[in-house]
Structures are given as structure tokens and as C-alpha cells.
Amino acid sequence: MKTKIYIIALVSMIIAALNLSAASKNQITCTGSTTVLPIAQAAAESYMDNHPEINISVRGGGSGVGVAALQNGTTDICNSSRPMKSKEISVAKAKGINPVAYAIANDAISIIVHTNNPIKDITIQQIKDIYTGKIKNWKALGGPNLPIVAVSRDVSSGTFEVFNEKVLAGAKVEGSAQLLASNNAVLSAVSNTPGAIGYVGLGYVNETVKLLSVNRVIPAVASVKNNSYPLARKLYMYTNGNAKGEVEKLIGFIQSEKGQKIVEEQGFINIK
Amino acid sequence: MTRKKLMLNLICLGLLFVPMAMNGLETKLSGEFWGRWLAEIAKRKNATGNYENKLVNNYLSLERGYLGLETKFTEQVKGRFTVDIYTTDKTYEYQSYSLEDSTLTASTKSGSIDGAGLKIKYAYVDFGGFIPVKDMTLTAGMQKVYFGSIYDWSYTLIGKAPSDEHKVANSADLGLTLNGYLPSGYGEYAVGIYNGEGYKKVGANLKDNTDFAYLGNLRVTPITGLTVGGSYMYNTVGREKDLNGEANNSAYEKQQLMDAYTRLAYGPVDLNCEYIVKNVDFPNITDSNKTKKYTATGISIFPCINLKEYLPYDLQIVGCYDLWDESDRLVSDKARNKLAASTIGVNYNFMPDETDTPSMQLQLNYTDKRYDEDKSHSDYANGKQDSSQINLQLKWKFANTL
Numbered sequence: 001m002k003t004k005i006y007i008i009a010l011v012s013m014i015i016a017a018l019n020l021s022a023a024s025k026n027q028i029t030c031t032g033s034t035t036v037l038p039i040a041q042a043a044a045e046s047y048m049d050n051h052p053e054i055n056i057s058v059r060g061g062g063s064g065v066g067v068a069a070l071q072n073g074t075t076d077i078c079n080s081s082r083p084m085k086s087k088e089i090s091v092a093k094a095k096g097i098n099p100v101a102y103a104i105a106n107d108a109i110s111i112i113v114h115t116n117n118p119i120k121d122i123t124i125q126q127i128k129d130i131y132t133g134k135i136k137n138w139k140a141l142g143g144p145n146l147p148i149v150a151v152s153r154d155v156s157s158g159t160f161e162v163f164n165e166k167v168l169a170g171a172k173v174e175g176s177a178q179l180l181a182s183n184n185a186v187l188s189a190v191s192n193t194p195g196a197i198g199y200v201g202l203g204y205v206n207e208t209v210k211l212l213s214v215n216r217v218i219p220a221v222a223s224v225k226n227n228s229y230p231l232a233r234k235l236y237m238y239t240n241g242n243a244k245g246e247v248e249k250l251i252g253f254i255q256s257e258k259g260q261k262i263v264e265e266q267g268f269i270n271i272k
Numbered sequence: 273m274t275r276k277k278l279m280l281n282l283i284c285l286g287l288l289f290v291p292m293a294m295n296g297l298e299t300k301l302s303g304e305f306w307g308r309w310l311a312e313i314a315k316r317k318n319a320t321g322n323y324e325n326k327l328v329n330n331y332l333s334l335e336r337g338y339l340g341l342e343t344k345f346t347e348q349v350k351g352r353f354t355v356d357i358y359t360t361d362k363t364y365e366y367q368s369y370s371l372e373d374s375t376l377t378a379s380t381k382s383g384s385i386d387g388a389g390l391k392i393k394y395a396y397v398d399f400g401g402f403i404p405v406k407d408m409t410l411t412a413g414m415q416k417v418y419f420g421s422i423y424d425w426s427y428t429l430i431g432k433a434p435s436d437e438h439k440v441a442n443s444a445d446l447g448l449t450l451n452g453y454l455p456s457g458y459g460e461y462a463v464g465i466y467n468g469e470g471y472k473k474v475g476a477n478l479k480d481n482t483d484f485a486y487l488g489n490l491r492v493t494p495i496t497g498l499t500v501g502g503s504y505m506y507n508t509v510g511r512e513k514d515l516n517g518e519a520n521n522s523a524y525e526k527q528q529l530m531d532a533y534t535r536l537a538y539g540p541v542d543l544n545c546e547y548i549v550k551n552v553d554f555p556n557i558t559d560s561n562k563t564k565k566y567t568a569t570g571i572s573i574f575p576c577i578n579l580k581e582y583l584p585y586d587l588q589i590v591g592c593y594d595l596w597d598e599s600d601r602l603v604s605d606k607a608r609n610k611l612a613a614s615t616i617g618v619n620y621n622f623m624p625d626e627t628d629t630p631s632m633q634l635q636l637n638y639t640d641k642r643y644d645e646d647k648s649h650s651d652y653a654n655g656k657q658d659s660s661q662i663n664l665q666l667k668w669k670f671a672n673t674l
Contacts, residue, residue: 066627074628085407086406087407087453087460090453090454090459093493094491094493095542096496096497096542154298155298155344161347164347170401
């Protein structure tokens with residue numbers, strides 16, 4: 001008898017929960033990639049200017065953090081600087097979360113060095129050799145007799161994962177490399193260290209560092225769009241299922257002409 | 273604590289620092305601790321020999337303390353080491369053998385542990401890219417057993433996964449597995465070879481079972497929120513022949529373990545269902561009726577309703593109906609237990625981290641166990657009586673990159 005009561009109680013709870021209607025949301029949360037962060041922040045501010053009833057909260061943490069938040073149902077939008085992996089999609093789908101990707105910008109992982117460094121170009125193989133510890137001095141690349149300080153992103157970063165795939169091909173970053181948690185931290189470390197080399201999203205490159213061409217290709221609108229720049233990539237926003245309501249409007253805004261202007265203002269390349 | 277135990281514990285703690293010494297790309301330190309209060313009322317004999325309800329358990333314990341190191345040697349190669357520290361657990365198991373009338377008989381016994389205990393739960397390395405199949409990993413060492421729901425049981429309910437609770441499969445074992453994910457998030461799979469002994473047994477008896485256990489597991493998520501799958505494991509218990517001769521061991525078991533699994537996640541509802549079959553054969557017992565051979569079955573229905581979306585607090589209502597039928601198993605011509613357990617509970621999640629994932633969880637569970645047991649059978653006197661249990665548990669966890 002008691003068992004029957006338990007079963008009836010459990011079934012009732014399930015039915016009650018299914019009938020709970022989702023409240024209309026004026027709060028949107030975006031979590032994830034620090035590369036996408038400036039785009040998301042600028043777009044959110046612009047969107048909120050025209051929609052004062054909407055409150056958009058934007059947080060960083062890295063693409064991995066954003067993916068975890070999407071899987072846990074704790075964010076409306078996951079910002080990611082890489083495509084989600086099969087494992088991540090599988091875990092999400094089993095939890096009833098259906099990740100749908102929206103490309104919002106083109107980007108280039110940009111190789112940067114200190115402004116005093118005379119090197120102008122570098123090859124993918126040379127970058128790999130630096131980060132795996134085979135090349136330790138700029139002299140080996142025709143530069144000054146100066147030890148190389150490799151600055152990398154931490155491994156939960158989407159930028160690191162794309163860099164790992166396209167440059168390192170799975171090889172291990174040497175133990176003495178600095179692993180930093182954000183694009184800004186990499187930028188700051190490289191601008192303050194004469195022998196440093198690092199990599200950041202194109203939008204982060206400024207006059208405090210020197211941008212190198214890779215395999216003699218400079219990251220620019222044309223070379224990124226036609227994929228001739230070897231470290232070109234897309235930036236994404238992921239939602240659970242097709243975006244709806246205000247989330248759909250926000251992403252639509254970022255993909256619109258006005259939104260893509262914001263993308264360009266932040267130093268990234270539009271998807272048009 | 274004996275000197276041997278102390279040495280073992282020191283070695284285990286020392287191993288914690290091995291991944292750091294190997295200069296990994298990134299090393300993560302994580303911990304998870306479960307403090308529990310348990311109160312249980314069950315039927316016991318009174319002075320007149322009749323059964324009546326008595327308080328049989330009422331204690332506080334550190335039920336689990338997982339301390340782990342995870343290191344990435346490269347993006348493709350990762351190691352994990354986890355120890356389980358606890359203050360109450362009698363699951364220090366070993367097998368004792370006796371040789372009578374040329375028949376080697378094995379029996380599983382458990383020993384008590386004074387003070388805190390320590391077990392190695394996981395110590396394995398993942399080799400991604402070892403085999404050129406996308407998203408496939410070769411895992412070697414003391415690792416998860418990919419059977420049923422035991423390997424991804426998240427303890428949303430205080431109780432164990434059904435296959436763990438009914439001792440169908442071990443949650444961890446030494447082995448070699450190929451595991452991975454289907455393209456586009458359509459599911460996951462695993463095949464593997466294990467010792468078949470689990471991670472709790474100690475001593476020389478570990479070597480006595482010379483057969484490996486073989487496992488296959490597949491889960492498919494054809495549409496978002498619906499997962500179906502199943503697993504199969506072939507295992508043996510004990511060794512077939514006496515080490516010192518050709519005498520058959522009558523306790524030698526061949527086990528076929530099967531599991532069907534379904535998960536339905538939709539909105540706030542997450543419903544898990546599992547059906548387990550355990551076929552046990554004793555090939556060395558030659559009586560014509562094969563009386564010891566048996567099949568046990570279990571069904572478990574486990575719903576969880578997440579109310580975070582609708583309440584100012586992150587609350588979950590959980591429940592479980594679990595039926596374990598071992599009545600096909602005959603001991604001295606008497607049927608053994610059939611257990612129906614019903615649980616209802618609530619979880620309060622708090623202290624969210626940067627991904628809004630809670631670092632702490634307060635769980636309250638009420639469980640009612642009903643045994644369909646022959647009162648004259650010795651098992652009844654040994655604890656297989658109807659009981660009610662309240663568990664209150666605080667779990668907290670952390671993870672930091674070193």
C-alpha cells in the first residue's frame with residue numbers, strides 16, 4: 001500500500017512539474033569564452049540601450065566554463081571560441097539540452113611578440129617548436145640573442161584548444177611556458193616581456209604588442225574569410241535548442257548589420 | 273593501525289603527488305566530502321521472541337571523502353588518481369577458502385576497520401588518439417566499470433546506483449577499456465577487460481581469480497533528452513580449480529550481467545529507468561537439478577524534478593522505486609529475499625561556482641525497505657527485515673588548478 005502511495009506521489013510530482021509554465025524572461029545570461037567577451041559585452045550594452053526592459057549579464061571564464069553552464073542549464077547563451085566537442089554535445093543531449101550554434105564573428109588566433117622584437121613572420125612549425133621547447137632563443141629564427149618566453153592560454157580555453165589543434169597537433173606545451181587565464185593576461189605578459197611570444201584573439205591585438213604574419217600571411221579580413229590565414233576560426237554563441245524570445249532577438253541583433261559593426265569595432269571580422 | 277596499513281596509506285598519499293612530479297600540462301586538485309547522519313528503524317526480536325520496530329542505527333559519519341589529482345600530460349593524455357577516505361565502512365572485503373572433501377569452498381567476508389580507512393578508487397591514464405578513431409580513448413588502470421548507470425551515477429539520491437547497491441557490478445576495477453562518444457553527440461560506448469574483483473578487495477586473494485571480466489556498453493541519444501542503452505558483462509567469482517591440485521571449486525561462479533537503461537530528460541524532469549538481470553551458474557556443481565543456479569532481476573525508477581527555474585532556491589525533489597528480486601536463488605531449499613525500496617527526498621544546492629554549478633548539496637532522504645522474506649530463514653535474523661531510514665547528508669566539493 002505504502003509503495004503505491006509513493007508511486008502515485010512521484011507521478012503526481014512529475015505531472016505537476018511538466019505543467020509548470022516557464023515565466024517570460026527579461027534576464028539573459030551569457031557565459032564563456034573570454035575571446036567572445038568584448039563582443040558580447042558591447043552588443044549587450046547596445047541592445048539594452050534600445051531595450052531597457054531587458055537585463056543582459058555577460059560573464060567570461062573560458063569556453064569550457066560556458067559549455068558546462070549550458071549543459072547545466074545555468075546560462076541562456078554559451079559563448080565559445082571553438083565548436084563544441086562530441087562528448088560535450090552527448091552529455092548535453094542526455095540531459096535534455098540541445099546545443100545549437102550561431103556563428104557571430106570571424107577571428108584569427110594572432111601571434112604576438114614584444115614591440116622591440118625585429119621578427120616579422122613565423123611559420124606554424126616554428127611556433128610549434130617554440131611552444132614544445134625545441135626552439136628556446138630568438139636567435140634561431142634570425143632574431144636577437146634573447147631567450148624566448150612562451151606565453152599560452154590555460155587548457156580550459158577555447159583559444160588554446162584551437163591553437164592546440166592547428167599548431168601543436170596534440171604535442172605538449174613545454175613545462176616552463178606561462179599558462180594564463182585570459183586574452184588580456186596574455187597581452188599584458190607579452191607587452192611587458194622583451195622575449196615573449198603569445199597568442200590572442202584578433203580583437204585583443206593593440207599597439208602594445210607586435211603582430212606577426214604566419215606562413216607569410218597577415219591576419220586580415222580577406223585572409224581570414226578565405227581561410228588563407230592558417231589560424232582563422234569562427235566565434236560562436238550556443239543556445240539550448242533554437243534561440244527563442246529575447247535570446248533570439250539578441251543573437252539576431254549581433255548577426256545583423258548593426259551587430260556586425262560592433263564586431264568590427266571590437267577588432268574582429270564580420271561574418272557577412 | 274598496523275605498520276603494514278600505515279605504510280600502505282603513506283604510499284597512497286605519496287602517489288597523490290606523482291602527477292605533479294611528472295610535470296603535466298595542467299594539474300587539477302579536487303575533493304568531495306560527504307558528511308551523513310543516518311537513523312534507521314527495523315524489526316528486531318524482543319524478549320518474548322516476537323519482532324518489533326527498534327532503532328538499530330543512529331550515527332554521524334564521514335561517509336566518503338574523495339581526494340583526487342587530475343593531470344593533463346598532453347591534450348590527448350590525461351591521468352587521474354583518486355583516493356576514498358572514510359570513517360565508517362565495513363566493505364573491506366576478502367575471500368576465505370577452505371578445502372573440505374576435496375572441494376575448495378570460497379566465502380566472501382568483510383573485515384572492520386578502526387579509525388579512518390583509505391581506498392584507491394581511481395588510478396588510470398586516458399590515452400586519446402591512441403587508436404585513430406575520433407573521440408575514442410584507451411583507458412588503463414583502476415577505472416570506472418562502464419556497466420548500467422554505475423559509472424555516471426551522480427548521487428542525486430543518497431543511495432547507490434542499483435547495480436552497486438545489489439552488488440551486481442563493482443563501481444571501479446583494474447582494467448583496460450576503449451571508450452568514447454558517437455559523432456554529433458548521439459551517445460557513448462565502452463568495451464573493456466577487467467580483473468572482475470573490484471577495488472575493495474585486498475590481499476593475496478585478488479590473484480586467485482584467474483579469469484578476466486569482459487564488458488560492453490552502449491548508450492544512444494537519438495533525440496535530445498531521450499537516451500536508451502544497455503550493457504553486458506561476463507564475470508566469474510573464485511577460481512575453477514584448486515591451486516594445489518585438480519579439485520573443482522564448488523563456489524566457482526559464472527555470471528552474466530545485463531542491463532537496459534533509459535533516461536528521459538525534459539524541462540525540469542529527469543527520469544532514469546534501469547532493468548538488471550544477473551544470471552549465475554555454478555558449473556562445478558553437478559547435481560541434476562542445478563539447484564544453486566539462479567537468476568536475479570532488478571528494476572529501478574528514479575525521477576528527479578529540478579525546481580530552480582520556478583523557485584528562488586535551487587531545490588530538487590527526488591524519488592526512487594527499486595525492486596530487487598532474488599527469490600529464484602535457493603539456499604537450503606528456501607527462497608531468498610525480494611526487496612522493494614521506496615525513497616523520497618529533497619536536495620538543496622547552494623554555493624554556486626563560476627559556472628553556477630553548486631559546490632554544496634544538502635540532501636534529505638526517507639527510505640522504506642520491504643523484504644519479502646521467509647521469517648524462518650537465517651537471513652531474516654541477519655538483518656533482512658523491513659526497515660525505515662532517514663538520511664541527512666551534506667556534500668561539498670572543490671576543484672582547483674595547481
